[in-house]
Amino acid sequence: MSVFKIEGGHQLKGEIQAQGAKNEALQILCAVLLTPEKVVIDNIPDIVDVNKLIELLGKLGVKIENLGPNKMSFQADQVDLDYLYSDDFKELGKALRGSIMMVGPLLARFGKGYIPKPGGDKIGRRRLDTHFEGFLKLGATFRYNKEEYFYGVEADKLIGTDMLLEEASVTGTANILMASVLAEGITTIYNAACEPYLQQLCKMLNAMGANISGIGSNLLTIEGVEQLGGCEHRMLPDMIEIGSWIGLAAMTKSEITIKNVGWEHLGIIPNTFKRLGITIEKRGDDIYIPAHKDGYEIQSFIDGSILTIADAPWPGLTPDLLSVILVVATQARGEVLIHQKMFESRLFFVDKLIDMGAKIILCDPHRAVVIGHDFKSQLKATHMSSPDIRAGVSLLIAALSAKGTSVIQNIEQIDRGYERIDERLRAIGAHIERVDA
Template sequence: MSSFIIEGGHRLHGEIIPQGAKNEALQVICAALLTDEEVVIENVPDIVDVNNLLSLLKDMGVSVKPAGHGAWSLKADAIDLAYTESREFIEKSAALRGSIMTIGPLLGRFGNATVPKPGGDKIGRRRLDTHFNGIMKLGAELVFDEGKQLFKLSADRLKGCYILLDEASVTGTANLLMAAVFAEGETIIYNAACEPYVEQLSRMLVRMGAHIQGIGSNRLIVQGVTRLSGCRHRLLPDMIEIGSFIGMAAMTASELTIKNVSVQNLGIIPESFRRLGITVHQQGDDLYIPEQDRYTIESFLDGSILTIADAPWPGLTPDLLSVMLVVATKAEGCVLIHQKMFESRLFFVDKLIDMGAQIILCDPHRATVIGLGDRFKLKGMTMSSPDIRAGISLLIAAMSAQGKSTIHNIDQIDRGYQDIDVRLNRLGAAIRRV
């Protein structure tokens, strides 16, 4: 298990290009299972979760080949469905939450799909009801193998219907879309997630020959087809990494330019950081964060304490709340961070409190941060990364702290951030991997 040793207090300076979007990559890689023709995906991040999914598909019989820098060629013309019930598949798939999105393509194309209870971050309950309930409405039969802890779905032919999702789940919407493209007749998915990554998946499916209306909205209408072809697709830049870089610049009082961010797909993210007092300038398709020694949290118009909460798109993505919480510790003023989706994601704040931050953990979903500005500095310490987003947040805290910090279990950070230590060291950080 690797660790980071971070010497705090170094300012960053320069330009950085965000990696391709992790969450989009997991969706569109699974979409390659829908056709026996070649699918080329560009701007793919070289991170653990994506590489594990590519490896899993290769083991299933998909031809997986490099197609240039950051690009992969996928051709699913020899799928071994028997492998999906093997012990090796179960173990690999269970360790990767993105494997849940193989269900829709496999069921739609072959009529059978098997998946174990998936893994991923330990951030609280991440139920699968939205996936399975929607797919069963399309006509699939679900059987749970208690002994093997396997979900098995089968259908002679999926049939389109009206589906009202109980939550606007991104992966649930993606799974249903990929199943519905082969369902007979019309499928309407209402309360669908409308994140840019779902929009990207939808447009990719259309290029492959799918008929989808309402792209970018929460009401998707799919007319089933019998076959899809190959295509070429390029991933958006990762909005979570972009937000993380904004947070790093603020916490280390650095001047940073984040290049080619696809501003129109960032939604409310830049404005949310501005409400914490951080200056974020848009320069074409770049974001420029000037050196800023002090920043002050806004209050609501009536003078009450600012609340920052996650919400379905176009609301704030929950993946950035951990970063924003850390950024608030150095601000002047107070903010309530309300993490509605996952009940364990804020538990890492005990490490920030040990570093000197003024935080009150109200309950599993809410934390009040009392920012003391330049009246205090975080102090370095030894800690462990519990999940991807908490891991990058602790790294940001360590970069701004006095003295040295050690972060263990950085494999969690590597799951979502490509060569993060190398890229930040080029900008002036002092991070050593051991």
């Protein structure tokens, strides 16, 4: 078991390249099950969660070929459906939340899809109702083995229908969408998620021969087709990682350029950091952050009231960045209310920041008030454990800005979402090493 040993308080400098988008990868990789033809995917992040899904696809019989750095081909022409009943599948599937998105493609192409209750981050309840209610509306039957926590859906054929989703679930929309593309007739999905990752999935499916309209809106119309073919697809840069590097630059007063960020897909993320007082410059498709030698000041609302930053479905702020924003606010001038609406356990890592000297009032599981130090009091190094991917990288940012040497345990959580993060940070001057505990 490895840990990160971090000597904080050093300014960083240089360029860093954003990895491929984790959340897009988990959808795109499941979509290869929809066709027996070869699908080539580029810019795949080399991270634990994605590699686990690729391993699962391989065991299911998908032919996988490595075509170079972060580029692979997948061909699902000999899928072994018997593997779905194996103990190995039940064990691997429950270790990865993204595995739930295999159900839609399997149901659409083979008439059945099974999955153990998936795991993932410990960030509160994450219901699967949206996924399965969508499958039922398309004509599938549902079964659930309570003893083994094993879900299943089956259908002789899927029939297009109109549906209004109870929540704009990204993975739920993706799963229903992938089931709908091979359904008979027309399906409409209202209150669909419209995140850039979902838009990318729609574009990839259309390149495979699907007929999806309304891309980028919350009303998707899918005209079912009989079969899909192969395609080539390149994934977007990871917006969550881009936001993490913006926060890192501000907290360490570092001059950093984030390369090839895909500005048109970042939504309100840059402006949200600007509201914290962080200077962000657009240089072509790069983000340049100068060294904030004089710190940064949180804006107030127009009426002078305290700024509130809350998550929301796209085009609102992604909940995956609230942990980073909270950490960045600990050294700002001013105060901010962080409101985590979508998950009830994601703010519980703040006790570790309080131990480091941050001024944070945890109001309830969803809200925290942060009173910035304005760098007049440096955070103190400590020993801590990473509870989930995003909180883990937020604690890493805090440690890099802190005085002294910190140790972060359970770094497997960080590795789930960030590719070779220690190597890439060392390349811009961070004092971080991965050591055996």
